[in-house]
Amino acid sequence: MTTRHASCSCGQLTVTCVGEPVRVSVCHCLACQRRTGAAFGVQARFARDQVRATEGRTYTRVGDSGGAVAFHFCGECGSTVWYELSGLPGFVAVAVGAFADPGFPAPTVSIYEERRCAWVDLAGIVEHYD
Numbered sequence: 001m002t003t004r005h006a007s008c009s010c011g012q013l014t015v016t017c018v019g020e021p022v023r024v025s026v027c028h029c030l031a032c033q034r035r036t037g038a039a040f041g042v043q044a045r046f047a048r049d050q051v052r053a054t055e056g057r058t059y060t061r062v063g064d065s066g067g068a069v070a071f072h073f074c075g076e077c078g079s080t081v082w083y084e085l086s087g088l089p090g091f092v093a094v095a096v097g098a099f100a101d102p103g104f105p106a107p108t109v110s111i112y113e114e115r116r117c118a119w120v121d122l123a124g125i126v127e128h129y130d
Contacts, residue, residue: 006098008079013056013072015082015094017046024096025109028116029064035071035080039117042096042107043083051092053082064112 006015021044032041057075060068067087073080081098085091096104110122 004099004101004104006081006094006100008056008074008077008081008098010074010077010079012076013054013074013079013081015051015053015092015098017044017051017094019046019050021046021094021105022091023109024105024107025111026107026122027111028114028120029112030115031061031063032112033115036095036097039120043093044096044099044104045088045091045093048090048092051082051094053092056081 001018002020004017006017007013023045025043025045027041027043028039029041033039035041053072056072058070058072060070063069063085065087067085069083069085071080071083079098080095082092082094085093096107107122110116
């Protein structure tokens with residue numbers, strides 16, 4: 001069974017995931033762009049019982065879908081490491097970059113593509129949704 005470890009930049013907020021993610025996706029929504037400081041966010045979704053996480057600070061906002069998203073981030077370095085979507089109570093999303101693993105499985109889904117930066121091209125490697 002695969003065990004993966006994710007953490008914030010300073011290492012105080014950690015997540016351990018056992019098993020494979022049920023989905024790895026790219027999100028182009030404007031909120032993910034702002035949250036990550038990048039053109040899109042990349043997250044791995046795991047069943048809640050596959051995840052052990054330390055508590056950090058939490059920021060909750062309403063997502064584009066209308067549901068609440070609780071982001072767990074480090075109070076020291078500010079890195080967002082994991083989050084929970086109110087519409088998916090049995091799952092946890094972990095920021096793929098927090099794993100710091102170049103071999104992490106590639107995304108298979110891309111969402112909010114109508115907000116995608118024009119120069120981003122994921123053609124052929126993911127399912128696409130507006």
